[in-house]
Amino acid sequence: MLDDLFEAVLGGPARIIGRMLVEFIFELVFYIIGYPIVKMLTLGKYPTKPSSNLQDSIVSIVGLIFVILIAVVLITMS
Secondary structure: OHHHHHHHHHHHHHHHHHHHHHHHHHHHHHHHHHHHHHHHHOOOOOOOOOOOHHHHHHHHHHHHHHHHHHHHHHHHHO
16 A cells, blocks of 8 residues: 555656656767767768757667677676
8 A cells, every 4th residue: 555655656756757867878878889889880970960869869779789789798708
């Protein structure tokens, strides 16, 4: 019963904060990782300034893929 009350009171704000953290990690951390990779792969052509939301998303996805690949390599090495 107490758990249901806690979920009802804090459920919405907790979801909003969780979503904001996920977006922060995805947009900032993976973008920072993916930016130099995309620059190297495209020989400095992309992402351009000012960049669009699509370019930012692609750079973030490249950063995410790179982190996953590094994690897989590290797991298989041990």
